Amino acid sequence: MIDLPQLLIKLGTINMVLLISLMAPAPLGASTLGASTRDVASNEKSAKLKLVGVYYFMPFYGHLHQNPSRYSRGITTLGCGHPVKVFTSEGRSRGEWDIVKASGRDGFLRQDFLSPKRPPCFEKKYPIFVQKFGLGIDDLFFWGKLYDNYVFGKVKLP
Amino acid sequence: MRSFRVAFSLLFLALFSGQVIGPSSAAKKSQPEKKTKAEKENDLLDFNSIKDILKEDQLQKQAQKKKSKGDKLRKKRIKRNVTRYNLPKEDDIWSFLSEYWIVKNASVLKWEFQKPDYGLDLYLNGVLRALGLYQKEFKILLLNTPALAHAALPASSGEYIVLISVPFIQVMDLTKLEISILVLESFYRSDLRIVVKKVRDPELSKILGKNFYGKELKLDAFKKTLSNYDKVFFNKGFTFQEQFEITKKMKLILKGHPKYWNAYLSLLKKINTLIRTNALYSKYNEIYPSPEQQIRWLIPGVPLGGLD
Numbered sequence: 001m002i003d004l005p006q007l008l009i010k011l012g013t014i015n016m017v018l019l020i021s022l023m024a025p026a027p028l029g030a031s032t033l034g035a036s037t038r039d040v041a042s043n044e045k046s047a048k049l050k051l052v053g054v055y056y057f058m059p060f061y062g063h064l065h066q067n068p069s070r071y072s073r074g075i076t077t078l079g080c081g082h083p084v085k086v087f088t089s090e091g092r093s094r095g096e097w098d099i100v101k102a103s104g105r106d107g108f109l110r111q112d113f114l115s116p117k118r119p120p121c122f123e124k125k126y127p128i129f130v131q132k133f134g135l136g137i138d139d140l141f142f143w144g145k146l147y148d149n150y151v152f153g154k155v156k157l158p
Numbered sequence: 159m160r161s162f163r164v165a166f167s168l169l170f171l172a173l174f175s176g177q178v179i180g181p182s183s184a185a186k187k188s189q190p191e192k193k194t195k196a197e198k199e200n201d202l203l204d205f206n207s208i209k210d211i212l213k214e215d216q217l218q219k220q221a222q223k224k225k226s227k228g229d230k231l232r233k234k235r236i237k238r239n240v241t242r243y244n245l246p247k248e249d250d251i252w253s254f255l256s257e258y259w260i261v262k263n264a265s266v267l268k269w270e271f272q273k274p275d276y277g278l279d280l281y282l283n284g285v286l287r288a289l290g291l292y293q294k295e296f297k298i299l300l301l302n303t304p305a306l307a308h309a310a311l312p313a314s315s316g317e318y319i320v321l322i323s324v325p326f327i328q329v330m331d332l333t334k335l336e337i338s339i340l341v342l343e344s345f346y347r348s349d350l351r352i353v354v355k356k357v358r359d360p361e362l363s364k365i366l367g368k369n370f371y372g373k374e375l376k377l378d379a380f381k382k383t384l385s386n387y388d389k390v391f392f393n394k395g396f397t398f399q400e401q402f403e404i405t406k407k408m409k410l411i412l413k414g415h416p417k418y419w420n421a422y423l424s425l426l427k428k429i430n431t432l433i434r435t436n437a438l439y440s441k442y443n444e445i446y447p448s449p450e451q452q453i454r455w456l457i458p459g460v461p462l463g464g465l466d
Contacts, residue, residue, distance in 0.1 A: 122250065143257065
């Protein structure tokens, strides 16, 4: 049996633990889908990174990747229009994959998913409709995966 | 205690992760009737309470001006808020619905798997250029199941969403050219809006592009449309008339290009053989009737059994 003073002490301890755990987590804006705050850009270790600029994510949903591969682990999920900082290794031009920082996380995004201007986004155009459609967190995850799995192509005028 | 801590951490993350996960941020922003900054600044003075003083100081005109500015700002805010309740237009909805269907059917369609880079995008690009087909934007999704051989999903204008089964490609040992021709056929299926006409619920046309501010949004038409996707691609399929329309279109385009014409014929022959010999694809004929008939439409007079 726990008497009242003991219970209060226990609750106090829980509060302290909660306070510490709340102060510890990932930066604001980081998705619950992300699993780690590991600095991915450090994969490029010795190479110095140069800021190219702020770009905007274009697909409906997509994953910020741990490595420059569509099959690499997703760090977090980004929605259309999300701003990201794009970096390049010094002395190199941008490749198929960009080194980016988004929501305080470092990772990789396909260059063709990024636009220097704010893209027209379906969910920004029809926010209440998308909200009413009730997309769950698993839907967003798979939607991001879908864009990793698509084979994209475009035939422009010669 | 640990689970309690984790639960609170998750709650914290959920509260502050709105920036990353769209709809939740959309939900927050959509809370109506918040005054804009400009409106608040404009509202700092209550002109009614100092009406007499203003009259004396002949500042009434200025006050009137400020009031009308405030009214304009308020109207602008209300208008902006109302537009948030717009329903997608016909041109915007199809890519969203098709992708939603793909996402919801991820386990059936089995599109999430590691596949080699077939270089299909580059090859198809070359074929389309050779045929003089420009300004085409496509998304191809490879499926790791024979459940759906291929499908052209409705998409917004200027865009194509095509699904192709890798087992289907592999079992017939299709060349890149034959795959490209199959994708091309899917493009025309989209252009002719055959799938859109089949899946669209009649009620959907009535509500698309409308505004539902102050009304209840019923999603029934969208749900029925999505369930029609299942019916079309897994059960009912296409009619002979629809197949004839597509074959006629392909004939018209490919006739001047013997290489592609032969690839189309070869593709149809391979499919025709497959559905006769492989039980996994015996239902193909019900969805896409029928490769044998398509060959006859291409080359009239080909005798029965003389296709191989």
